Amino acid sequence: MSTIQAIPLNWYILLSAVLFVIGVLGVLYRRNAIIIFMSVELMLNAVNLLLTAFSSYRGDSAGQVFVFFIMAVAAAEVAVGLAILIVIYRNTNSTDINFLNKLKW
Amino acid sequence: MMIKYIFYFLAFVSVFSALMVVVSKNPVHCVLYLIMCFFSIAGHYVLLNAQFLAAVHVIVYAGAIMVLFLFVIMLLNLNTQSEPHKSTWLKFAAAITSGLLLVILVGTLKGSETMVMPVGNPNAGLIKNLGNTLFKDFLLPFEVSSILFLVAMVGAVMLGKKEIK
Amino acid sequence: MISFLIYKTILVIVIFAVSLVVAMYSTYGERKIAAFMQDRIGPNRAGPFGILQPLADGVKMFMKEEIIPDVSNKALFILGPCIAMLTACMTGVVIPWGDAITIGGEKYSLQITDINIGVLYMFGVLSIGVYGVMIGGWASNNKFSLLGAIRASSQMISYEVAMGLSIIALVMMTGTISLKEITEQQAGGNWNMWNVVYQPVGFLIFLICAFAETNRTPFDLPECETELVGGYHTEYSSMKLGFYLFAEYINMFISSAVIATLYFGGYNFPFMHDLGLSENLITILGVVALFAKIFFFIFLYMWVRWTVPRFRYDQLMNLGWKILIPLSIGNIMLTGLITLLRQKYHF
Numbered sequence: 360m361s362t363i364q365a366i367p368l369n370w371y372i373l374l375s376a377v378l379f380v381i382g383v384l385g386v387l388y389r390r391n392a393i394i395i396f397m398s399v400e401l402m403l404n405a406v407n408l409l410l411t412a413f414s415s416y417r418g419d420s421a422g423q424v425f426v427f428f429i430m431a432v433a434a435a436e437v438a439v440g441l442a443i444l445i446v447i448y449r450n451t452n453s454t455d456i457n458f459l460n461k462l463k464w
Numbered sequence: 465m466m467i468k469y470i471f472y473f474l475a476f477v478s479v480f481s482a483l484m485v486v487v488s489k490n491p492v493h494c495v496l497y498l499i500m501c502f503f504s505i506a507g508h509y510v511l512l513n514a515q516f517l518a519a520v521h522v523i524v525y526a527g528a529i530m531v532l533f534l535f536v537i538m539l540l541n542l543n544t545q546s547e548p549h550k551s552t553w554l555k556f557a558a559a560i561t562s563g564l565l566l567v568i569l570v571g572t573l574k575g576s577e578t579m580v581m582p583v584g585n586p587n588a589g590l591i592k593n594l595g596n597t598l599f600k601d602f603l604l605p606f607e608v609s610s611i612l613f614l615v616a617m618v619g620a621v622m623l624g625k626k627e628i629k
Numbered sequence: 630m631i632s633f634l635i636y637k638t639i640l641v642i643v644i645f646a647v648s649l650v651v652a653m654y655s656t657y658g659e660r661k662i663a664a665f666m667q668d669r670i671g672p673n674r675a676g677p678f679g680i681l682q683p684l685a686d687g688v689k690m691f692m693k694e695e696i697i698p699d700v701s702n703k704a705l706f707i708l709g710p711c712i713a714m715l716t717a718c719m720t721g722v723v724i725p726w727g728d729a730i731t732i733g734g735e736k737y738s739l740q741i742t743d744i745n746i747g748v749l750y751m752f753g754v755l756s757i758g759v760y761g762v763m764i765g766g767w768a769s770n771n772k773f774s775l776l777g778a779i780r781a782s783s784q785m786i787s788y789e790v791a792m793g794l795s796i797i798a799l800v801m802m803t804g805t806i807s808l809k810e811i812t813e814q815q816a817g818g819n820w821n822m823w824n825v826v827y828q829p830v831g832f833l834i835f836l837i838c839a840f841a842e843t844n845r846t847p848f849d850l851p852e853c854e855t856e857l858v859g860g861y862h863t864e865y866s867s868m869k870l871g872f873y874l875f876a877e878y879i880n881m882f883i884s885s886a887v888i889a890t891l892y893f894g895g896y897n898f899p900f901m902h903d904l905g906l907s908e909n910l911i912t913i914l915g916v917v918a919l920f921a922k923i924f925f926f927i928f929l930y931m932w933v934r935w936t937v938p939r940f941r942y943d944q945l946m947n948l949g950w951k952i953l954i955p956l957s958i959g960n961i962m963l964t965g966l967i968t969l970l971r972q973k974y975h976f
Contacts, residue, residue: 365467376569385486387558390548415512420597435616442623455548519749527756
């Protein structure tokens, strides 16, 4: 018996909604820029899970190709984002986002 | 029957570890919980018969992205003491806001009707089918993403250099 | 169903035990080979020719006092060596240790599981292996450990890229990433050569990267004693240190098995179907052939260790990023070109 017969699609939608909301909570709840960044990754993964579930239930590969692209974009984003974070840390000696409200150095 | 329990277990692990990412005080623990969460999501991919995606997910997220995060946290020597905190009011507001979002999402799901799914190819997640879709229907985005990588690489190297002449 | 479970369980236990025993005796082999190269005798006290030396070492490891640094993170400190050991043992699952054996009309494959993403699984496990070193080094709360851990992980990540690129050329040629099918394609007869003949550059890159991934000399910077005390395992003692050292030897064994499978025909040996032997005998001889190849590569690891001096860190990074990666990309282009030409002109 395959997953598709055993588990309704709604469960996957619910699960990824919960994961997405936890990601939103992380962005609002924390002040450390790195943790906020990680919460964004969590949200991207919730979307990935949803796309994969849809793709598997429909039997269409396109959804999984989207996930593939999201992964590629996430990897590029992390490389640039962490580099920016390190530059910020060099300047302010902290990763607290509340120091970044001046829009100038 | 078995699959149901595996799903419950994986769902529990992913939600629990995602919550711990948000709640943990120590940034290194946050990273480790996020890695745990990614592994459970890879488990979901295997359940959904998307083995290729599961393997790539582990390689890209656990093997590359999270290692970068761990690197940065270790090099900056962030720990529980240096962790900034929001005021209790803001935390409360954040919890309320995201709770409302969850209510809205679940409410939308409740209101929607369950679609009857057209039966497609059950092997959509196998490499052969994925490769066909990727290199036939999505060839241009694929090539463009390679340029994106190049740009990101150059940007990261330029930002990371101490002094730009 | 039950017999299937029993047979898989036995297979898992056997392969686990074999990896441990081979790793144990690799330590003995290493010391004997080092002694031979340096004109010494090597361990010869425990048992005849010192054959019981690994057991004595193991007992010593268990008996030593276990020290956990006071200010370190205790849970993560224990987790580090566990991950190192776990990932070392995990790859053995997808390697085809032999063809099927027929007992009472039933075929029993000597591969634990033939998943269709074998090579990717291997890379997934490899990329998790970084965490064992990183977590252990960070949790020790010691600057030498942290430096060693950061060196080790950046080295492993850098060489993983070149390793992946070198395998892509191979996969383009074979058209599959199941290790079983890659092995079967190299079966003898009809002038069917091992992959190393078609992919010599890819094989060299893979070999160098395998040395770097297992942290062996000339790439043993993460633990070089002259600069970093002991690298990431400076603070470890007793069996937790043993786990790290042991994981290195298991990694060596497994990576030798992977090299033998991908490039040297796995359990195939020349003229295997021309001698008129029975199926089961061929399978058993195939296992012997595979292990002969594996032992040769383990010997190569040791040979290199006692011949080539250690790289400097910038040399290591230059080799990885500026030589191996462009070389493997060139190899991919060349392989693609030849594959296309072959399709067009049928040679």
